[in-house]
Amino acid sequence: MKKTARAHTNIALVKYWGKADEELIIPMNGSVSLTLDHFYTDTTVEFDPALTEDIFCLDGKQKHDPKVAKFMNLVRNLAKKETFARIDSINHVPTAAGLASSASAYAALALSATSAAGLNLTRKDLSRLARRGSGSATRSIFGGFVEWHKGTDDLTSFAEPIEEETDWEICMIAIVINGHEKKISSRHGMQQVVKTSPYYHEWVKTAEEDLKLVKQAIxxxxxxxLGEVSEASAMKMHALNMSAKPHFSYFMPESILAMQKIEELRSQNIPCYYTMDAGPNVKVICEKQNVAFIIDELSKLFAKENLLVANPGPGARLI
Ligand code: 2P0
Structure with a gap:
């Protein structure tokens, strides 16, 4: 059976940063995100008894990725199957935007691979499975506002929608900033932070409060x-990185410029906030009615083609 699934990427409002269990990907704190409509991954999986290993192609190019093979072993275990598969993944993210994410990738793979294997998992179980590929993928199974309950083990760590089809017209403007700095993966970065940041304990403690507030805001x-808590959560995460040993940062000069511009707009009573993940791009959180004005202002500093607008998007589904 050949199955194709589509899953969208998500941006965390309250960030996940640090694992309690590296193998099972159990986070140290819960997180809340917004799934986005314009950035997604389509993945097709077909099991084929003639294959002697999994074949994985990303955007038409064959890749050797041990993480994908490891994930497929989880699916084979669940399905009590030994057959290898052909996996074709296409990222629908504007070229060079640097927004391609493991969130949409593993959410799409979890759904397409289990369906192709003849399994019919609940969305909660899909979320648990996607988690084993990448933490943020746990949340991309669902649309709209989503909470990942940190849990304590494989059974209790999963995501749930807060408002799957939200009528709140929240938008994200991604400001694409191309970094030439050496990239520190999220996986490695958060590991370093948990081990060495003197502030890590406070992060975990305050994340609990942030989760409560962001849910109340929604x-x-x-x-x-919503904006204040999201911006603060992102800045705390980046402060952790700067307090690790050795310290590191995802900020580029243009990232700071973008953040200052958003603060300036806010001082002029334009409601907008920013967030940043494990890269230099800045994402602006705003309401739909203010998008055009904010884009106009940002385009004084950044090329228009580097300003990408996204709205709340749906959860993972077969297509
Ligand atoms: C998040 N990020 O909550 C946080 C905030 C980036 C910054 O989850 O090691 O690819 O595969 O679980 O999920 C990106 O890290 O890391 C991420 P792994 P992941 O969205």
Missing amino acids: KNRDFSL
Whole structure:
């Protein structure tokens, strides 16, 4: 059976940064995200008894990726199957945007591979499985606002929608900033932080409060609370990186420029906030009615083609 699944990427409002269990990918803190419509991955999986290993192609090019093979072994275990598979993955993310993410990749792979293997997992179990590929993929099984409950083990660490089809017109403007700095993977970066940052304990403690506040903001349609908590969570995460030993940072000069511009707009009473992940791009959180004005302002500093707008998007599905 050949199955294709589509899953969208997500941006965390309250960030996941650090693992309690490296093998099972159990996070140290819960997180909340927004799934986005414009950035997604389509993955087709077909099991073939003639194969002697899994064949993985990303955007038409064959790749050797031990993480994919390891993930496929989990699927084979679940399906009690020994056959290898052909995996074709296409990332629908604007070229060179640096937004391609393991979140959409493993969410799409979890759904396509289990379906192709004849399994029909619940979305909760798909979320648990996607988690084994990459932490942020746990959340991409669902659309809209999503919470990943940190849990304590494989059974209890999964995501759940907070508002899957939200009518709140929240937008993200991704400001694409191309970094030439040596990239530190999320996996390695967060490991270094958990081991060495003197502030890590406070991160875990304050993340609990951030989760409560961001859920309250979503429920009450309180945009400034949502933005304040999200921006603060991102900045705390980046402060952890700067306090690790050795310290590191994902900031580029243009990232700071973008953040200052958003702060300037905010001082002019334009409601907008920023967040940043494990790379130099800045993502602006705003409401739809302000997108055009914010884009106009940002285009004074950044090329228009580097400003990408996304809206809340759906969860993973077969196509
Ligand atoms: C997040 N990030 O909550 C955080 C914030 C980036 C910054 O999850 O090691 O690819 O595969 O679990 O999920 C990106 O890290 O890391 C991420 P692994 P992942 O979205």
